[in-house]
Amino acid sequence: DIQMTQSPSSLSASVGDRVTITCQASQDISKFLNWYQQKPGKAPKVLIYDVSKLGAGVPSRFSGGGSGTDFTFTITSLQPEDIATYYCQQYDNVPITFGQGTRLEMK
């Protein structure tokens, strides 16, 4: 199985802050990396797919980058509605695997 190591596990930030989350794969996954946002009681929602492509209707303050095994997810200006848990996910190989999640809180 490909292990996805996500950090930090939790993060506290203020409105307007730049927030960055990292995700490291245990082997090269090429471009097959997605980022999801999940709010309590809801299913995950795709924000970024194939490393850096913005999902449908997703605000441009969200972005992604990286390649191979090291990836980043950035919110350029944090908004109150961004409070959620964020997950990276690889689909280069089955089983499809997720990072442990980053819980984002408002300071």
Place this chain on the structure above:
Amino acid sequence: QLQQSGPGLVKPSQTLSLTCAISGDSVSSNSVTWNWFRQSPSRGLQWLGRTYYRSRWFYNYAPSVKGRLTIKSDTSKNQFSLQLNSVTPEDTAVYYCARQYGPFDYWGQGILVTVSS
């Protein structure tokens, strides 16, 4: 849209069965896959398996549940289903179905399944 159905309580050693009804797409589409996930505080988000059609049906299962999990596709009802055998309390989780078209872009509403006597 994906609509999940199934019981919220299952006894230990019994079979957990869930269904995901599809609207706005076809279970036999040759450009997507249909997936099952679960989520619990102890295990996080876990992919369980998938089915997809590419001139014939394919099924893939996560090693952690292989041997206990069966995914079926039903073209007459345009749905797919999950059957997890010999459940234990560790199978207690919120279960989701989802479509993969690139990323997982459409999800069911989730069902909390508790394994308890």
